[in-house]
Amino acid sequence: MIKKQKNWTLIFLTLLLIIVPIILAITTSYALYLKYKIRNLEIEVNELKEIDKVEKVKKTELQENIKIDFEGINKFLNIKPKGIIEKENVDIFYLIKKSKSSFQNGEYGGVTLLEEKDAFFQSVNALEHNKEYFLTKVATNLYSFYSEDLGFGNQKVFTVQLRLYLTEEDAFFTTLTLRNAGIPVFVYRGRFKNSGKNYFAICSGLFPDIDEAEEYSDKIDEEKVLQLTGLSIKDRFLKSFNLIGAEENE
Incomplete structure (x- = not known):
């Protein structure tokens, strides 16, 4: 099969x-x-x-x-406009850079000593109201404070003269360099007695008493100034001039 x-x-x-x-x-x-x-x-x-x-x-x-009526809300809440202290990183270095940059004999204003906190807020207040001011550290918690609004009659004030220039531009250039480094300096505008010609002195600090000025002069960092400007300030000396307060200005 x-x-x-x-x-x-x-x-x-x-x-x-x-x-x-x-x-x-x-x-x-x-x-x-x-x-x-x-x-x-x-x-x-x-x-x-x-x-x-x-x-x-x-x-x-x-x-x-x-x-929304923001203006009306602000008025209702009594909200104040933001001041300089809220807009900028404000510290002593900032206040020194923004302070009065020049003086001459017979300026209006006065100088007094304030605690650090008071000097700080007085300076900020002057900035916000476009007022002239100048501050210098005297001790750990003490500052010498100038304001155009202060009045002590005819006040003799003291400073430390570092250098002298015959041209305004050179003086302000050096002053700006030192102020940016936190050193409280200004340009003093004066005249030579004999020739009557103008001079421009770089001065540091402003004090109501000669003792504070002398102590401040002894503590100035010569090496720092030399590094910043290339200038020696070993021959610095005390200088005085007069301020006219509110009492004399009336």
């Missing part, structure tokens, strides 16, 4: 004809499902865009309708 051999090719083709349509059907169904989901997602996105537009329109209309 002869056994029949299986036709594997026929079997394979038969299975292929059965499986391929099934795979195609599944793939088509999944593609239709994805298309449906994408369409729903697009609808949701468009709806969100429309909602966002509506919200923006409402917000814009609300902002246009609300008018």
